[in-house]
Amino acid sequence: MSAPSAHDVCVIGGGVTGAGIARDLSLRGLSVLLLEKGDWGGGTTGSSSWMIHGGPRYLEFDWDTTRLSCEDAGHIVTIARHMVYRVVFIIPVLPHDKNNIERMETAMEVYDRFQPLKKAHPHVRLTPEEARQVEPGLASDIIGAVTMEEWGVDPHRLVFANVQDAIANGARALNHTRVVDLLRDGGKVIGVRYRGSDGSMSEARAKVVVNATGPWAPEIGRMAGTEVQLRPAKGIHIVYPHRISNFSISCESIDGRDLLMVSHAGFTLLGTTDDDFYGDLDSVDVFQDEVDYLLQAFERVFPAIRDYRPVRTTTGVRPTLFKWRRYEDQLSRKYEVIDHIKEGADGLVTIAGGKLSMYRLMAEETSDAVCTKLGHQAPCVTATRPLPGNEAELEPAAELARRNGVSALAAMRLQARHGTNADAVLKDVRAGRMVCRCEPITEAELAHAARHEQVRSLADAFRRVGLAAGPCAGAACVMRAAEVIGNELGWSASIRFDAVREFVRGAWLGRVPVLGHSGWAQEELAQGALRGLLN
Numbered sequence: 001m002s003a004p005s006a007h008d009v010c011v012i013g014g015g016v017t018g019a020g021i022a023r024d025l026s027l028r029g030l031s032v033l034l035l036e037k038g039d040w041g042g043g044t045t046g047s048s049s050w051m052i053h054g055g056p057r058y059l060e061f062d063w064d065t066t067r068l069s070c071e072d073a074g075h076i077v078t079i080a081r082h083m084v085y086r087v088v089f090i091i092p093v094l095p096h097d098k099n100n101i102e103r104m105e106t107a108m109e110v111y112d113r114f115q116p117l118k119k120a121h122p123h124v125r126l127t128p129e130e131a132r133q134v135e136p137g138l139a140s141d142i143i144g145a146v147t148m149e150e151w152g153v154d155p156h157r158l159v160f161a162n163v164q165d166a167i168a169n170g171a172r173a174l175n176h177t178r179v180v181d182l183l184r185d186g187g188k189v190i191g192v193r194y195r196g197s198d199g200s201m202s203e204a205r206a207k208v209v210v211n212a213t214g215p216w217a218p219e220i221g222r223m224a225g226t227e228v229q230l231r232p233a234k235g236i237h238i239v240y241p242h243r244i245s246n247f248s249i250s251c252e253s254i255d256g257r258d259l260l261m262v263s264h265a266g267f268t269l270l271g272t273t274d275d276d277f278y279g280d281l282d283s284v285d286v287f288q289d290e291v292d293y294l295l296q297a298f299e300r301v302f303p304a305i306r307d308y309r310p311v312r313t314t315t316g317v318r319p320t321l322f323k324w325r326r327y328e329d330q331l332s333r334k335y336e337v338i339d340h341i342k343e344g345a346d347g348l349v350t351i352a353g354g355k356l357s358m359y360r361l362m363a364e365e366t367s368d369a370v371c372t373k374l375g376h377q378a379p380c381v382t383a384t385r386p387l388p389g390n391e392a393e394l395e396p397a398a399e400l401a402r403r404n405g406v407s408a409l410a411a412m413r414l415q416a417r418h419g420t421n422a423d424a425v426l427k428d429v430r431a432g433r434m435v436c437r438c439e440p441i442t443e444a445e446l447a448h449a450a451r452h453e454q455v456r457s458l459a460d461a462f463r464r465v466g467l468a469a470g471p472c473a474g475a476a477c478v479m480r481a482a483e484v485i486g487n488e489l490g491w492s493a494s495i496r497f498d499a500v501r502e503f504v505r506g507a508w509l510g511r512v513p514v515l516g517h518s519g520w521a522q523e524e525l526a527q528g529a530l531r532g533l534l535n
């Protein structure tokens with residue numbers, strides 16, 4: 001083992017919270033080490049509903065969370081302008097829903113007061129005819145609808161932009177690096193022991209260690225002999241590789257919960273469940289009955305939903321703060337910064353709970369606590385300082401497309417991921433050729449991701465640039481992608497094949513719960529074709 005490195009702070013966990021903390025602390029001039037056992041945003045963050053929202057639902061029992069989320073969403077929308085897009089909901093009301101149209105409109109009138117905080121528009125009430133005119137797929141028996149506006153974001157890119165800025169400000173950030181133990185001096189936490197991507201063990205000393213591991217926080221807490229109590233709750237989504245509607249739609253489930261069909265740039269997320277979770281956080285399965293629960297609910301408001309073919313499912317575990325008795329759905333999304341000095345583990349700070357929509361605020365408060373411990377005085381600047389790619393106005397996508405010989409859609413997608421750096425990404429390697437026919441990803445972007453964005457596998461490329469996220473689910477592009485990435489990382493032919501096999505196996509696990517009768521037949525065909533190619 002090499003001699004330990006030394007840092008002011010070691011942040012464990014490269015989800016949105018840990019990445020936000022690493023950025024904040026490095027901008028305040030501290031030396032930071034950020035460690036993530038998988039890939040950036042690959043935990044709960046990546047399996048969220050991809051929304052920066054206030055959550056009108058919390059108004060019923062947790063007013064503060066709605067206000068804080070809306071305030072922080074406003075900051076996130078400002079600093080990540082190139083990444084966010086408006087998501088407009090239609091909330092239809094059916095005859096036997098728990099809220100009638102008047103109640104629903106009253107709730108929206110209250111929520112309207114918060115909307116300016118996140119630069120969103122107030123609601124509109126629609127007659128049944130108006131609602132069905134803008135979305136003809138709605139059920140014929142709706143008795144009215146209201147609209148609501150939120151923001152969408154690719155959480156993987158949001159996390160990575162925070163990591164990038166942390167690195168630009170002096171942080172060291174390693175993915176595929178697992179913390180296996182904490183270094184102690186008596187009870188005091190003085191650093192971490194970690195296993196790198198090549199399997200080697202290393203140690204790092206730090207004056208403060210931050211536990212930002214979301215649902216895994218109790219595991220890190222135990223390494224210091226402390227207890228972090230969470231009430232983890234599992235959620236799943238069904239993913240469609242296209243937009244089902246230009247609007248996002250909400251509906252009520254059989255047990256009265258609010259479910260959402262969220263229309264993102266080129267795909268749709270339908271979810272989500274919310275169930276207490278007691279299993280292995282590193283192996284969370286999606287079950288057919290969870291899929292059925294979601295479809296049953298949506299069939300009431302959108303009768304043709306079963307005619308659309310999903311491409312996969314996602315699942316994640318919410319790091320909700322512990323509370324006895326309440327239903328999962330009614331648990332607060334509050335967060336807590338815990339200094340473990342009270343339990344004799346000075347040097348360890350945990351951030352638990354919260355939401356993606358207020359990650360910046362959570363990072364600010366955690367960083368404040370760390371700075372107080374270190375006696376370091378420097379103000380937080382993350383509420384106004386743009387994330388990388390958002391430092392200036394974007395040029396028109398058509399200009400970027402024309403100059404680089406790519407389609408306008410490819411240029412738009414590039415700008416959403418890289419902002420003003422899109423041109424440099426295309427110039428960095430070789431522009432032009434598409435890796436996949438159904439998702440406009442260029443070879444240049446993929447090579448750039450391997451060269452500069454810590455992509456080490458095809459699954460990393462899925463997160464960083466959306467590889468295989470389209471209708472082909474990788475069938476048409478993973479071999480070529482393995483070649484492009486392999487050229488950058490020096491992969492032999494056998495490593496490329498292994499990379500493809502590993503990706504296909506992982507993708508298959510997420511697809512099984514949504515394979516219908518014809519889906520299985522097509523899956524066998526696709527698997528057979530791939531086996532032929534690999535052999």
Ligand SMILES: Cc1cc2nc3c(=O)[nH]c(=O)nc-3n(C[C@H](O)[C@H](O)[C@H](O)COP(=O)(O)OP(=O)(O)OC[C@H]3O[C@@H](n4cnc5c(N)ncnc54)[C@H](O)[C@@H]3O)c2cc1C
Pocket residue numbers: 012013014015016017018035036037038039040041042043044045046047048049050051052053177178179180212213214215216233234235236237271272315316317318319353354355356357358
């Ligand atoms: C289904 C679902 C939908 C949601 N939708 C939304 C939404 O639309 N909007 C919203 O605001 N919120 C949403 N949330 C909540 C939100 O996703 C989470 O609150 C947030 O993403 C948590 O981020 P995190 O960084 O704290 O945790 P994570 O993203 O889980 O990050 C923790 C990281 O720590 C790493 N780690 C763990 N152990 C170790 C170790 N030993 N060494 C190194 N690294 C380690 C993990 O690999 C992981 O990447 C949703 C949650 C779920 C489950």
